[in-house]
Amino acid sequence: MREVNIDSRLDATDRRLMVATQGGLPRVSRPYDALADQLGITADEVLRRLQRMLDCGVIRRIGAVPNHYAIGYTANGMSVWDVDDARVDELGVQVGALEFVTHCYRRPRRSPDWPYNLFAMVHSRNRDEVAARMAQIAVLLGDACRSHDVLYSTAILKKTGLRIAG
Amino acid sequence: MHDAATPEKWPDEIDRRLINALQGDFPLVAEPYRQVAEAFDMSEAELLWRLDSMLERRVLTRFGPMFQIERAGGAFVLAAMRVPDAEFERVAAQVNAFPEVAHNYRRDHALNMWFVLATATPQGIAETIAAIEVATGLPVFAFPKEREYFVEMKLRA
Incomplete structure (x- = not known):
């Protein structure tokens, strides 16, 4: 994760800009002008805030x-x-650095049914490829890993991204 | 709800090049689509048409800023539920009806529904989990991240 060097607090206008764009940018020639009109600020301000x-x-x-x-x-x-x-922290960084791992996190265990504390998302063209890549992760983790599993997605039920209330 | 895209919905070669090139760094200039279109040697109208078409066909789920709400005082949390197969559709509809549910996947495991909650405040997570439990009548298991080792949102098309 990048270091936070810049103040990331948002003011009310930033939040309105977030609400206005979280569903997507307008697909018109001058999208930032369209947002500016909608928010009652200048296009320069929209660009500066983004x-x-x-x-x-x-x-x-x-x-x-x-x-x-x-x-x-x-x-x-x-x-x-x-x-x-x-x-786990030392190894999690190494797993996250593998080129095929798109997300890698440490999360709490939920004993006894859920002993897993390291999550690594592997997106591939087929399950054989996922299995081969998981074998690579297993080698990397070695005897620090006691057990593992893989949960394949079988349907996207929703994928809208965040929707903060305006 | 949709599964794998059907072949006629698949992106063509030009769509793929656009997807690969446009997963970040969209220009912050007055006419950004024109600038991108010129780099692809196509008209602005064709680029806008292709983006609209890919959004309509669900090749793209969104085109715009991807917010990291935690940087703005909010929270993202992964959560899972164990949903009986016979009730899956009902529960999916109830869970998806919450605007705080940013995405939701069915997975082949006893914990078969996995979704991400995004709320404007950290307290919003616990409130939403409680509301989902009331709405569905099923327990929700939260898996908040304790450490983030890597996140890459780009995928090669």
């Missing part, structure tokens, strides 16, 4: 959010691992 939110990490990026399935990633495996607490 840039500031990018700089401080409130906006991760601006662009296209693809549906994994539609671009061929039909095997979406949430791999979960029970890793020694003393080593």
Whole structure:
């Protein structure tokens, strides 16, 4: 995660801009002018505020959010691992650095049914590829890992992104 | 609810190049679509048409800023439920009706519904979880992140 060097607090106008754009940018020639009209500020101010939110990490990026399935990633495996607490942070960074891991987090265990504390998302074209990649993760974790599992997604039930009330 | 896209909905080669190029760094200039279109040697009208079409076909789920609400005082939390198969559709509809549910996936496990809550305040998470439990009559298990090792939101099309 990037370090926070810039004040990431939002004022009321930032929040209105967030509410106005969280569903998407207007698809018109001058989208920032359209937002400016909607919010009653200038287009320069819209651009300045978006840039500031990018700089401080409130906006991760601006662009296209693809549906994994539609671009061929039909095997979406949430791999979960029970890793020694003393080593999970060191190993989590290494797992996250693998080129095929798109998200990697430490999360609480839910004993006894859920012993896993390391989550690594692997998006692939098929389940064999996910299995091969998980084998690589298993090698990396070695004897620090006691057990693991993988949960494949079988349907996207919802994917709207966040919707903060305006 | 939708599963894998059907073949006629798949992006063509130009769509794929656009998806790969547009997963970040959309220009903050007066006419950003024109600037992108020029780089692709297409008209602005074609770019807008392709984006609209990909959104309509659900090749793209969104086109715009991706917010990291935690940086703005809010919270994201992964949560899961164990939903009986016979009740799955009802529960999915009830869970998805909450605007705080940013995305939701069915997964093949005893914990078969996994969703992410996004709220404007950290307290909003506990309130939403309690409300989902009341609405569905089922327990919700929260898996808040304790450490983030890596997040990459871009995928090659």
